[in-house]
Amino acid sequence: MDGNISFAFLPALPPALGPAALFGSLLLAGLFGGELARRLKLPRLLGWLLAGLLLGQAGPWLPPGWSLHPLLGETRLFFDVAVGLILFDLGRRLDLTWFKRDRSLLAAALLESALAFAAMAGVLCLFGFTRVEAGLAAAIGLSTSPAVVLLVAREFRAEGQVTERTLALVAINTLLAFLTATTLLSVAHAENAAPWHKTLLHPLYLLLGSVLLGSLAARLVLWGARLLGKGPESKFSQFILLAGMLLAAVGLAHAFQLSVFLALLVFGLACRQWDSRYALLNVDLGGAAQLFYIVLFVLTGASLPLAAVLAAGLPVLAYLAARSLGKAAGVMLTAPFSRITWRQHAWLSLALLPMSGVAIALVHDLTSLYPQFGERLGNLVLAAVVLLEFLGPLAVQAAFKGAGESRPEGDEHA
Amino acid sequence: MLEFKSVSPYTLGVELELQVINPHTQDLTRGGPDLLRALEKVAHPGEIKPEITESMIELNSSPHARHDSLLEELHAMRDAVVHTAGSLNLAIAGGGTHPFHRWHERRIFPTERFQQLSSLYGYLAKQFTVFGQHIHVACESGDDAVYLTHQLSRYIPHFIALSAASPFSQGQDTSFETSRLHAVSAFPLSGHMPPVSTWAGFEEFFAKMLGYGIIGSIKDFYWDIRPKPEFGTVEVRICDTPLEVDTAAALAAFVQALAFWLLVERPYPADRVEEGLYLVYGYNRFQATRFGFDATLVDPRSQQSLVLRDDLLATLERLQPFADILGSRTPLARLAAMAGSGANGSAWLRARHEESGALEDVVRHSAHCWAGGV
Numbered sequence: 030m031d032g033n034i035s036f037a038f039l040p041a042l043p044p045a046l047g048p049a050a051l052f053g054s055l056l057l058a059g060l061f062g063g064e065l066a067r068r069l070k071l072p073r074l075l076g077w078l079l080a081g082l083l084l085g086q087a088g089p090w091l092p093p094g095w096s097l098h099p100l101l102g103e104t105r106l107f108f109d110v111a112v113g114l115i116l117f118d119l120g121r122r123l124d125l126t127w128f129k130r131d132r133s134l135l136a137a138a139l140l141e142s143a144l145a146f147a148a149m150a151g152v153l154c155l156f157g158f159t160r161v162e163a164g165l166a167a168a169i170g171l172s173t174s175p176a177v178v179l180l181v182a183r184e185f186r187a188e189g190q191v192t193e194r195t196l197a198l199v200a201i202n203t204l205l206a207f208l209t210a211t212t213l214l215s216v217a218h219a220e221n222a223a224p225w226h227k228t229l230l231h232p233l234y235l236l237l238g239s240v241l242l243g244s245l246a247a248r249l250v251l252w253g254a255r256l257l258g259k260g261p262e263s264k265f266s267q268f269i270l271l272a273g274m275l276l277a278a279v280g281l282a283h284a285f286q287l288s289v290f291l292a293l294l295v296f297g298l299a300c301r302q303w304d305s306r307y308a309l310l311n312v313d314l315g316g317a318a319q320l321f322y323i324v325l326f327v328l329t330g331a332s333l334p335l336a337a338v339l340a341a342g343l344p345v346l347a348y349l350a351a352r353s354l355g356k357a358a359g360v361m362l363t364a365p366f367s368r369i370t371w372r373q374h375a376w377l378s379l380a381l382l383p384m385s386g387v388a389i390a391l392v393h394d395l396t397s398l399y400p401q402f403g404e405r406l407g408n409l410v411l412a413a414v415v416l417l418e419f420l421g422p423l424a425v426q427a428a429f430k431g432a433g434e435s436r437p438e439g440d441e442h443a
Numbered sequence: 444m445l446e447f448k449s450v451s452p453y454t455l456g457v458e459l460e461l462q463v464i465n466p467h468t469q470d471l472t473r474g475g476p477d478l479l480r481a482l483e484k485v486a487h488p489g490e491i492k493p494e495i496t497e498s499m500i501e502l503n504s505s506p507h508a509r510h511d512s513l514l515e516e517l518h519a520m521r522d523a524v525v526h527t528a529g530s531l532n533l534a535i536a537g538g539g540t541h542p543f544h545r546w547h548e549r550r551i552f553p554t555e556r557f558q559q560l561s562s563l564y565g566y567l568a569k570q571f572t573v574f575g576q577h578i579h580v581a582c583e584s585g586d587d588a589v590y591l592t593h594q595l596s597r598y599i600p601h602f603i604a605l606s607a608a609s610p611f612s613q614g615q616d617t618s619f620e621t622s623r624l625h626a627v628s629a630f631p632l633s634g635h636m637p638p639v640s641t642w643a644g645f646e647e648f649f650a651k652m653l654g655y656g657i658i659g660s661i662k663d664f665y666w667d668i669r670p671k672p673e674f675g676t677v678e679v680r681i682c683d684t685p686l687e688v689d690t691a692a693a694l695a696a697f698v699q700a701l702a703f704w705l706l707v708e709r710p711y712p713a714d715r716v717e718e719g720l721y722l723v724y725g726y727n728r729f730q731a732t733r734f735g736f737d738a739t740l741v742d743p744r745s746q747q748s749l750v751l752r753d754d755l756l757a758t759l760e761r762l763q764p765f766a767d768i769l770g771s772r773t774p775l776a777r778l779a780a781m782a783g784s785g786a787n788g789s790a791w792l793r794a795r796h797e798e799s800g801a802l803e804d805v806v807r808h809s810a811h812c813w814a815g816g817v
Binding site: 122189193259261310 | 472531
């Protein structure tokens with residue numbers, strides 16, 4: 030017998046956390062945060078964010094080799110899937126013919142985006158940013174966070190005109206944010222004397238490619254749904270069809286270096302507008318999607334750059350004020366022509382406040398392409414996201430509650 | 444004590460409870476308050492009011508002497524409601540129940556009366572998210588109203604079969620032609636008027652019930668037919684809201700023709716209530732809710748069994764001369780055609796479900812039908 034005992038079956042210490050362990054730990058962290066928020070009658074997603082924020086700041090106290098940061102790079106996929114699901118859902122809910130039946134809503138959608146853009150870009154020019162920089166930051170700021178609005182609406186079971194109109198406006202301003210940001214990116218390329226193929230072809234590839242991918246996915250889903258039929262036994266099959274196609278679309282967008290967000294938003298919108306035979310059941314992605322949403326917010330919390338707030342300083346407050354005022358003005362100006370009340374318009378303006386965590390991803394993409402846009406602009410946008418990540422959910426909660434549209438869990442006999 | 448308002452006899456009015464639907468999910472939604480607020484700024488005849496939960500609204504027509512003017516008004520009201528709902532991205536549908544909504548998700552309309560009903564009746568209040576048509580027909584006196592209330596009870600099964608439009612409830616086919624009436628039967632003061640034969644007798648009964656503290660007003664009786672002294676009418680409350688307004692107006696014309704015949708010819712004794720009327724009442728009512736036109740009824744007078752469809756066609760035939768005077772030949776012919784072919788709202792809804800297999804599609808078709816397309 031050999032006297033040496035080999036411990037080669039044991040892992041090297043500390044063990045590496047794979048994606049599964051990471052996903053699970055993020056969920057559990059989210060659970061604690063969510064429970065805490067629920068007890069405080071706050072939106073659960075605030076708890077998830079806070080849990081993430083603590084994890085992100087906990088690095089120095091974790092055992093060596095267990096820092097979260099190296100792993101965050103691996104989590105971009107979770108993030109993309111979650112935001113993809115949300116944008117798909119947002120698109121699928123929006124019937125574009127509503128804008129024809131209520132022109133005041135169309136006016137509100139265009140005005141709030143236009144005024145907010147003009148206000149943000151104007152203010153940033155005053156603070157000495159170049160026009161392209163100011164335009165890019167304004168484009169990113171156009172979008173109201175679809176995730177925050179949808180999740181708060183769902184958690185508090187909000188139903189009514191303020192909720193529905195907020196979701197419609199969010200879909201439009203998110204779409205416009207992508208289009209504007211991509212267009213300005215090509216201007217930025219041009220200003221940096223990039224070769225023409227980069228100036229023109231890259232944005233075009235991004236836009237057309239993402240729209241094409243979303244449209245194709247929608248065609249396939251509708252075709253599949255027709256084959257599967259709509260009986261009670263088809264509900265599960267349609268769920269698998271949709272879940273499968275959603276994940277595939279996210280993956281393909283990655284593989285082809287397209288915009289996951291634009292592709293999935295178009296996917297959802299096309300599923301609704303093209304389904305003339307109503308082949309697609311109203312499948313609820315439910316609990317499965319919910320897990321990704323929790324991870325999304327924990328990750329967002331973990332990657333919130335708190336330092337950016339101090340670095341950004343005064344301009345960020347001006348940027349946020351301009352954004353809020355622009356949006357509110359756009360919405361309120363259409364109130365006299367609308368079928369809903371002034372008060373409802375005011376709540377609607379408030380609900381548009383949250384800024385999208387997607388902005389973090391956009392800034393990362395931008396600064397990795399163009400480091401010279403870098404710090405100052407990046408800090409400004411990120412600081413705005415940090416502030417609104419916490420204020421936004423509260424604003425949406427207050428808006429839906431104030432409009433009398435939400436009903437918290439357990440409140441069955443109200 | 445309970446003064447019966449005297450109005451021009453045989454004038455008609457209807458109330459229609461309607462479903463407010465989210466066109467994305469095809470489920471009920473709390474669009475009632477927003478819709479009512481928006482309708483305040485839209486010119487329309489009649490009145491549009493809240494109902495017990497926020498997913499309901501109620502159309503009230505004005506009084507009409509004839510069917511054609513009632514129908515015209517209902518068309519105008521429907522168009523205003525459908526158009527306004529469209530601008531709020533809401534859909535409106537008829538039918539006695541929503542096929543798959545879950546009652547506990549409903550929200551009580553925040554008015555004092557509805558909140559009181561909710562705290563008194565608990566879950567029954569939310570389960571009362573069912574949609575009926577009430578038909579008022581005017582009488583000259585309280586005695587006439589009492590007589591008419593009793594005599595019309597013989598025709599309750601006929602109205603059930605004609606108006607039935609609620610085969611589905613909570614996501615299932617109930618096998619009934621109308622499942623809506625089960626929600627009504629749960630209330631302690633549902634059923635029918637007691638066997639009083641004069642207005643004075645009714646007043647005495649009413650005073651006793653007030654004295655016991657069981658009721659506060661006539662509204663607390665959820666009877667299938669009840670006198671409505673402040674309007675000077677008898678109110679038939681048995682019908683499901685039909686899938687479109689034309690049937691709703693035709694049902695009103697049927698009530699009017701029956702009232703005209705019963706009050707002009709007085710074919711049955713008025714000094715007493717025939718015992719048989721209410722001995723067979725519950726059985727006949729059940730048969731009609733379960734089997735519709737194919738129900739087997741017992742005639743309280745001859746004690747013979749008869750098929751509802753045959754008795755309905757014979758009744759419509761008998762009313763012809765009265766319909767001619769009232770100008771309602773066309774609506775009664777419409778009802779006869781429905782009875783002949785078995786084509787009530789429930790048959791139509793089941794056919795739509797058969798086609799697609801999804802209750803969401805049933806709601807979508809139903810809303811399309813209500814909006815005037817078929």
